Amino acid sequence: MTIKADWIAVDWGTSNMRAWAMSASGTVLAEGSTDKGMGRLTPAEFEPTLIEVAGDWIDGPTTVIACGMVGAKQGWVEAPYAAVPCPAMGHNFVTAPTQNPDLTVHIIPGVSQASPADVMRGEETQIAGFLARNTGWDGVICLPGTHTKWVHVSADEIVSFQTCMTGELFATISTHTVLRHSVSGDGWDQAAFDGGLADAMARPERMAAQLFSLRAQGLLDGLGNDAARARLSGLLIGAELAASKPYWLGQQIAVIGAGGLSKLYVDALAAQSAPATQVNGSAITLAGLTAAYRLLKG
Amino acid sequence: MTIKADWIAVDWGTSNMRAWAMSASGTVLAEGSTDKGMGRLTPAEFEPTLIEVAGDWIDGPTTVIACGMVGAKQGWVEAPYAAVPCPAMGHNFVTAPTQNPDLTVHIIPGVSQASPADVMRGEETQIAGFLARNTGWDGVICLPGTHTKWVHVSADEIVSFQTCMTGELFATISTHTVLRHSVSGDGWDQAAFDGGLADAMARPERMAAQLFSLRAQGLLDGLGNDAARARLSGLLIGAELAASKPYWLGQQIAVIGAGGLSKLYVDALAAQSAPATQVNGSAITLAGLTAAYRLLKG
Numbered sequence: 001m002t003i004k005a006d007w008i009a010v011d012w013g014t015s016n017m018r019a020w021a022m023s024a025s026g027t028v029l030a031e032g033s034t035d036k037g038m039g040r041l042t043p044a045e046f047e048p049t050l051i052e053v054a055g056d057w058i059d060g061p062t063t064v065i066a067c068g069m070v071g072a073k074q075g076w077v078e079a080p081y082a083a084v085p086c087p088a089m090g091h092n093f094v095t096a097p098t099q100n101p102d103l104t105v106h107i108i109p110g111v112s113q114a115s116p117a118d119v120m121r122g123e124e125t126q127i128a129g130f131l132a133r134n135t136g137w138d139g140v141i142c143l144p145g146t147h148t149k150w151v152h153v154s155a156d157e158i159v160s161f162q163t164c165m166t167g168e169l170f171a172t173i174s175t176h177t178v179l180r181h182s183v184s185g186d187g188w189d190q191a192a193f194d195g196g197l198a199d200a201m202a203r204p205e206r207m208a209a210q211l212f213s214l215r216a217q218g219l220l221d222g223l224g225n226d227a228a229r230a231r232l233s234g235l236l237i238g239a240e241l242a243a244s245k246p247y248w249l250g251q252q253i254a255v256i257g258a259g260g261l262s263k264l265y266v267d268a269l270a271a272q273s274a275p276a277t278q279v280n281g282s283a284i285t286l287a288g289l290t291a292a293y294r295l296l297k298g
Numbered sequence: 299m300t301i302k303a304d305w306i307a308v309d310w311g312t313s314n315m316r317a318w319a320m321s322a323s324g325t326v327l328a329e330g331s332t333d334k335g336m337g338r339l340t341p342a343e344f345e346p347t348l349i350e351v352a353g354d355w356i357d358g359p360t361t362v363i364a365c366g367m368v369g370a371k372q373g374w375v376e377a378p379y380a381a382v383p384c385p386a387m388g389h390n391f392v393t394a395p396t397q398n399p400d401l402t403v404h405i406i407p408g409v410s411q412a413s414p415a416d417v418m419r420g421e422e423t424q425i426a427g428f429l430a431r432n433t434g435w436d437g438v439i440c441l442p443g444t445h446t447k448w449v450h451v452s453a454d455e456i457v458s459f460q461t462c463m464t465g466e467l468f469a470t471i472s473t474h475t476v477l478r479h480s481v482s483g484d485g486w487d488q489a490a491f492d493g494g495l496a497d498a499m500a501r502p503e504r505m506a507a508q509l510f511s512l513r514a515q516g517l518l519d520g521l522g523n524d525a526a527r528a529r530l531s532g533l534l535i536g537a538e539l540a541a542s543k544p545y546w547l548g549q550q551i552a553v554i555g556a557g558g559l560s561k562l563y564v565d566a567l568a569a570q571s572a573p574a575t576q577v578n579g580s581a582i583t584l585a586g587l588t589a590a591y592r593l594l595k596g
Contacts, residue, residue: 073517081518112514112517112518113514114518116507116511116514117511117514117515117517117518117519117521118510118511118514119513119514119517119518147476147510162507163507163510163511163514164506164507164509164510165475165476165477165506165509165510166506168475168476169471169475169509172470172471172474172475173467173470175474176470176473176474177463177466177467177470178445178463178466179463204502204503204505205502205503205540205541205543206541207502207505207506207537207541208462208463208464208505208534208537208538208540208541208542209414209460209461209462209538209541209542210541211462211463211467212416212445212461212462212463213414213415213416213461215417216410216411216414216415216416216417216461217415219371219410219415219417220379220410220412220415220417221415223415236506239505239506240506240507242503242506243503243504243505243506243507244506244507245503
């Protein structure tokens with residue numbers, strides 16, 4: 001059975017690419033993916049990679065809408081940042097060069113902030129998807145991940161945002177420092193997470209001294225790896241919440257992302273008397289790409 | 299010409315080992331080194347490695363005094379920690395097993411602290427060396443490095459200490475995160491260091507949000523790599539000074555370590571109106587090993 005897409009939605013990040021065959025009304029007809037992320041491709045390799053994943057869905061002129069690092073300087077074509085304050089989704093799509101005359105590829109630009117200097121690519125599409133489903137929503141959106149974003153949204157615009165490298169720091173510290181001996185494995189100790197979170201929130205200025213203590217507690221007190229890795233996560237997320245307090249304090253909050261990590265943030269915010277709504281990240285990306293399609297087709 | 303050591307001083311860390319042929323009066327007769335650190339050796343391989351480096355100096359019964367990770371659980375033989383408060387150097391040396399009947403190897407134990415959990419191995423010998431040269435000195439000793447130590451010394455005892463993983467974080471973040479693109483090279487921008495230091499000291503709770511901005515400033519403002527890596531160093535040392543403020547505030551301070559890094563700490567402390575004395579690390583290790591020899595023979 002052949003699937004003919006009315007249009008194709010693409011989420012193309014540094015490490016992975018996902019594509020969906022879409023009907024004009026916004027139904028998913030099929031989906032595919034590859035690990036050929038932006039980080040592994042030269043500009044000329046994007047179109048063949050798209051054809052590998054989505055070629056079977058293309059029969060005649062087809063619109064493709066893509067978000068993420070595909071629009072970075074090292075991507076398919078650079079889609080210059082929109083500067084805040086700006087709508088999450090504008091009319092500033094950039095067309096990528098293609099060999100196949102049937103393909104029209106629109107790339108959604110990222111968003112930048114001059115001071116403090118900050119950038120996002122991909123999250124703006126998730127924010128647009130969230131706002132498409134929650135018209136007139138005002139508040140702060142947290143998008144946890146490798147580079148967690150805190151985004152202040154008001155009157156349908158991104159007002160300001162702040163990135164914390166929490167996910168990447170956790171991964172790097174867990175893998176490449178002396179703490180790798182203390183935190184290996186994949187178990188979890190919720191009480192240790194809660195303790196790390198509370199300590200980092202209460203005394204964020206002591207952060208730099210907290211990390212090595214995980215190793216020392218292992219040597220002296222037999223602290224287990226599950227507890228050490230959960231406490232490391234709690235310390236880093238606590239440091240992030242401390243740094244982001246001007247964002248979330250007293251605001252309506254939505255946390256958009258993968259389930260397990262998002263729940264850590266929602267629970268951590270709840271412990272600070274800051275209730276947050278948890279939203280599925282994958283579905284909201286597709287909602288954002290669909291919002292872009294509708295904007296384009298007017 | 300053959301050198302016969304009256305005794306042999308050894309600084310045996312995770313990555314490297316250095317040895318000195320010593321006269322009874324404390325003069326250096328010869329020195330050697332190897333990259334066969336504790337991390338690369340099984341217990342049975344320590345003695346052959348010592349012979350490789352120092353075998354030519356041994357003629358008849360010889361005392362060897364060693365400090366550092368050689369006394370860790372994974373080292374030659376475990377030298378259990380002394381717990382604070384305690385003298386930097388006690389009589390609690392541990393004898394390592396040897397095949398060569400002429401060798402008597404004494405290992406200097408590390409020091410531990412129960413709460414907050416912390417450990418050191420090697421720095422206690424530097425502290426003992428510093429105190430041997432500065433009798434009755436009271437104050438705080440900072441030993442910058444992979445794992446920087448802040449040590450409160452009073453009445454010839456180590457009262458308390460705190461480790462910050464600043465050096466390891468700088469190396470890991472510079473090598474294994476997205477910031478590697480922004481900070482590669484080896485140049486230096488002193489103003490950028492000073493700015494990072496001041497920002498981290500003034501608002502330590504914002505630390506988690508400062509790092510990604512280095513990448514964004516590169517993308518948006520053309521921040522150069524020299525400035526980015528100096529600012530990263532300033533941010534991390536600033537976070538450490540913020541976490542260590544209860545240690546150094548209002549105290550007499552000595553900074554012991556390699557020249558360039560120690561000078562960063564001395565200058566950073568001076569910017570906080572906290573004058574510190576800079577002390578050469580290598581010479582002070584040898585002074586500490588000599589103090590151990592005198593204690594043993596005393």
